[in-house]
Amino acid sequence: MTGIKQPPARLAEILRTCEQLAFDLEFTHAKAWRKAADDRLLVGYLPIYVPREVIHAANGLPVGIMGVGDHKRIIKGDAYYQSYICHLPRGIIEMALDSNLEDFDGFLFPAICDCVRNLSGMFKLAQKGKFTRYFDYPQNFKEHIGGTFFRELIETVESDMFKLNGVKVTPERLNHSIGLYNRNRSMIEAIYDIRQEFPWRLSAVDTYYILRAGLVMPVEEHNAILEEVLELIGLDHGEAMDNIRVVVTGSFCEQPPIGMLKSMEMAGCYIVDDDLMLGSRWTQGDVDDTTDDPLGAIVTAFLEKSPSSSAVYDVGNPKGARLVDLVRHRHADGVIFCAASFCDPALLDRPELQKACDAAGIVHINFQFHENTGQFKVIKEQAGTFSDSIKLWV
Amino acid sequence: MAEVNEAVKERSMVIQKEMLAELFTELSTAKEKGRKVVYTFVPGNLTELILALDMLPVYPEINALQSGMRKKSASYIKDAEKMGFSEDVCTYVKCDIGMMLNGNIGPTGEKLPDPDLLLLSYTGCFTFMKWFENLEKLYPGVEIAMLHTPYQEDGRITEDQITYMVKQLEEEVIPKLEKVAGKKLDRARLAKMLENSSKAEDLWVKVLHSAKTVPSPIDSYFAGVYYMGPLFTAFRGTERALEYYQELHDEIMERQAKGLLPITPEGEMKEERFRLLVEGPPNWTNFREFWKIFYDMGAVIVASTYTKVGGVYDQGFRHDPDNPIESLARYCMGCYTNLSLPQRVDLLEHYIKEYKVDGFLINSIKSCNSFSAGQLLMMREIEKRCGIPVGFIESDLVDPRYFSYANIKNRLESYFQMLAQRKSILAQQPTEQA
Numbered sequence: 117m118t119g120i121k122q123p124p125a126r127l128a129e130i131l132r133t134c135e136q137l138a139f140d141l142e143f144t145h146a147k148a149w150r151k152a153a154d155d156r157l158l159v160g161y162l163p164i165y166v167p168r169e170v171i172h173a174a175n176g177l178p179v180g181i182m183g184v185g186d187h188k189r190i191i192k193g194d195a196y197y198q199s200y201i202c203h204l205p206r207g208i209i210e211m212a213l214d215s216n217l218e219d220f221d222g223f224l225f226p227a228i229c230d231c232v233r234n235l236s237g238m239f240k241l242a243q244k245g246k247f248t249r250y251f252d253y254p255q256n257f258k259e260h261i262g263g264t265f266f267r268e269l270i271e272t273v274e275s276d277m278f279k280l281n282g283v284k285v286t287p288e289r290l291n292h293s294i295g296l297y298n299r300n301r302s303m304i305e306a307i308y309d310i311r312q313e314f315p316w317r318l319s320a321v322d323t324y325y326i327l328r329a330g331l332v333m334p335v336e337e338h339n340a341i342l343e344e345v346l347e348l349i350g351l352d353h354g355e356a357m358d359n360i361r362v363v364v365t366g367s368f369c370e371q372p373p374i375g376m377l378k379s380m381e382m383a384g385c386y387i388v389d390d391d392l393m394l395g396s397r398w399t400q401g402d403v404d405d406t407t408d409d410p411l412g413a414i415v416t417a418f419l420e421k422s423p424s425s426s427a428v429y430d431v432g433n434p435k436g437a438r439l440v441d442l443v444r445h446r447h448a449d450g451v452i453f454c455a456a457s458f459c460d461p462a463l464l465d466r467p468e469l470q471k472a473c474d475a476a477g478i479v480h481i482n483f484q485f486h487e488n489t490g491q492f493k494v495i496k497e498q499a500g501t502f503s504d505s506i507k508l509w510v
Numbered sequence: 511m512a513e514v515n516e517a518v519k520e521r522s523m524v525i526q527k528e529m530l531a532e533l534f535t536e537l538s539t540a541k542e543k544g545r546k547v548v549y550t551f552v553p554g555n556l557t558e559l560i561l562a563l564d565m566l567p568v569y570p571e572i573n574a575l576q577s578g579m580r581k582k583s584a585s586y587i588k589d590a591e592k593m594g595f596s597e598d599v600c601t602y603v604k605c606d607i608g609m610m611l612n613g614n615i616g617p618t619g620e621k622l623p624d625p626d627l628l629l630l631s632y633t634g635c636f637t638f639m640k641w642f643e644n645l646e647k648l649y650p651g652v653e654i655a656m657l658h659t660p661y662q663e664d665g666r667i668t669e670d671q672i673t674y675m676v677k678q679l680e681e682e683v684i685p686k687l688e689k690v691a692g693k694k695l696d697r698a699r700l701a702k703m704l705e706n707s708s709k710a711e712d713l714w715v716k717v718l719h720s721a722k723t724v725p726s727p728i729d730s731y732f733a734g735v736y737y738m739g740p741l742f743t744a745f746r747g748t749e750r751a752l753e754y755y756q757e758l759h760d761e762i763m764e765r766q767a768k769g770l771l772p773i774t775p776e777g778e779m780k781e782e783r784f785r786l787l788v789e790g791p792p793n794w795t796n797f798r799e800f801w802k803i804f805y806d807m808g809a810v811i812v813a814s815t816y817t818k819v820g821g822v823y824d825q826g827f828r829h830d831p832d833n834p835i836e837s838l839a840r841y842c843m844g845c846y847t848n849l850s851l852p853q854r855v856d857l858l859e860h861y862i863k864e865y866k867v868d869g870f871l872i873n874s875i876k877s878c879n880s881f882s883a884g885q886l887l888m889m890r891e892i893e894k895r896c897g898i899p900v901g902f903i904e905s906d907l908v909d910p911r912y913f914s915y916a917n918i919k920n921r922l923e924s925y926f927q928m929l930a931q932r933k934s935i936l937a938q939q940p941t942e943q944a
């Protein structure tokens with residue numbers, strides 16, 4: 117090991133904390149925050165995107181609920197879902213039926229597919245939370261059409277929260293929250309930029325822990341973590357391996373098991389970009405935090421700065437071209453399509469994305485998973501072969 | 511919409527057959543005659559707008575179900591899978607894309623014209639959006655219009671949602687339709703069509719309501735899918751559809767007056783043993799076999815949710831000639847799969863009471879998350895609220911790999927046994943008390 121600079125001990129400590137928080141399905145940290153004052157709210161949201169700034173400005177903590185992965189045994193959840201429905205909702209129902217989601221004040225279900233949509237109704241039938249909203253963001257991107265509708269949608273959620281804690285989302289408060297989330301996203305992007313050059317300094321799995329931990333804590337705390345991480349990965353450590361660089365795409369909702377990501381990395385793939393925590397990176401660039409109408413700024417940012425996603429109508433801005441751009445931008449060697457089984461949005465997008473990659477001469481490989489898949493041997497072998505074949509040609 | 515029953519032909523069936531033949535002939539000569547062709551979906555369709563602009567609609571879902579009935583879907587689906595579509599996704603999409611890859615030959619054996627416009631109004635199903643995003647790339651350069659229909663997440667249609675829909679229709683959808691049609695929308699003509707729609711809807715509702723009588727003169731599911739065809743697809747708003755529904759209505763009222771039972775492909779049913787409510791679409795690849803299991807057992811489907819995918823007219827909605835665009839918006843938002851789960855459960859409960867239902871059955875479709883996700887909870891709720899026997903079977907719309915005749919038959923037979931037992935217990939109760 118001589119000659120290899122060891123990673124800073126503090127980084128390992130942060131990673132341990134983040135890993136623990138990321139998979140604490142009791143949401144202990146978030147619940148403790150909620151208990152500290154009466155007018156605080158916990159608002160759970162499913163993948164992918166909700167405007168967290170607004171929840172923050174209403175003195176709420178937006179908590180990302182990304183499924184249970186392989187961290188909770190599904191006993192009841194399977195009785196609510198047929199075998200041909202993806203895994204994410206069964207884990208979430210299991211949590212709702214157990215105590216995991218107690219103390220949450222409300223839930224938001226972003227419009228990503230009919231499973232999530234119907235899950236919002238299941239929460240309503242089961243009377244979970246004091247409010248439950250299907251967050252039907254617009255697929256029309258004109259300011260006065262889709263924009264107006266989106267604004268009204270956000271105002272409905274504001275009023276749901278106001279009824280519970282009486283906190284008014286003033287422009288000052290909202291501008292302040294926007295500023296915090298701008299900083300959060302820009303630091304996340306800075307981490308990805310450093311990883312693009314020095315992927316060995318922070319593995320994809322570690323990056324994942326850091327981002328996912330951010331879903332269960334106040335943004336102020338997460339910003340402090342990100343600042344430290346940025347500083348620590350700015351230091352030279354570790355050693356470059358003879359790995360290929362890949363972009364992982366298709367895992368924006370149900371999350372692949374950590375073992376699967378580790379297998380890809382161990383098979384010789386540096387994951388230099390991905391859509392795992394897409395909601396945390398949603399707005400590309402800053403939202404204006406200096407206006408008298410910060411809600412308008414959030415709406416405009418959604419209409420103009422949303423990333424490529426299966427949740428967003430892509431005519432006029434095709435996902436294939438955007439994926440190719442991302443691969444080029446990250447100097448990646450290939451793409452790993454990695455979608456949850458039975459995920460219609462990801463899987464129906466895949467052929468077109470593959471075609472775009474083919475046309476651009478970008479090699480790709482395809483995996484499917486369940487969040488609780490336990491065997492990775494085949495994935496490791498295939499990712500290894502993929503990596504070797506790229507190395508042969510590059 | 512589907513094959514016309516060969517065994518017993520009522521006049522309404524003959525009319526529908528003629529209507530379909532005329533439509534497919536028009537489609538086959540559309541390009542020569544310069545008629546523009548619009549591909550669009552059934553739930554929340556804007557047929558009157560398309561027809562009022564003299565364009566011809568094509569419904570890829572109908573092509574898919576026809577392919578399923580004509581036993582073509584298996585190979586179409588395989589071809590789409592070879593192209594990269596996963597085994598796991600909606601088979602309607604794959605069947606349609608497979609059909610396109612094989613020359614787009616329609617149900618009459620003639621080639622369907624390519625679309626001049628894709629009209630993506632995705633009511634009640636997110637997959638529709640993915641479907642047309644794919645088609646937009648498979649038909650390079652085709653025009654596409656999108657109408658985003660908000661979900662009734664709060665169990666109602668809000669003013670904000672109506673405004674959003676009307677703006678999209680007025681500022682985006684209608685101008686795009688006009689551009690492709692090469693003419694302005696004649697609003698008076700649209701209003702006249704909506705008036706026709708509304709009249710046909712009245713008649714359709716009377717047909718549906720006839721199943722409230724015991725015994726029911728119709729099967730509201732297996733035969734219902736034929737009955738709903740003209741209203742849910744290319745003919746709503748036309749004089750021809752009105753003629754069809756008048757005829758259908760008169761025939762059924764006559765059956766009802768005479769106390770006759772539903773017509774099946776093997777003639778008239780002799781006995782109504784069970785009155786069922788079915789949730790979920792039927793299977794198309796083995797439609798006849800599937801239906802036969804029911805009528806052989808004397809089971810009549812007196813109400814179904816599938817016959818509400820193109821509009822929940824029996825709950826009062828009508829297209830409104832005095833308020834055309836808003837009523838189109840309300841129509842789109844009101845279709846069955848755009849209802850929230852609590853609304854769906856309430857509707858089921860209502861049907862169980864109104865139609866004197868003995869049992870509730872779910873045909874859960876592998877392809878269709880819009881219907882299927884949440885059905886098991888719906889089943890529990892119905893069991894809890896209504897205390898009637900619930901049954902659950904699984905199949906697919908057009909992928910024959912997911913239709914297991916033996917399995918479904920077994921399950922249904924056990925279910926019918928359960929219904930029979932319950933009926934005999936209920937029948938004994940008053941005697942015992944006496």
Ligand code: SF4
Nearest residue numbers: 202229231369370459
């Ligand atoms: S994994 Fe895919 S299908 Fe499942 S809930 Fe998420 S987006 Fe929907």
Ligand code: SF4
Nearest residue numbers: 600635637878879880
């Ligand atoms: S998911 Fe269901 S509603 Fe949607 S296209 Fe497929 S079959 Fe139709």
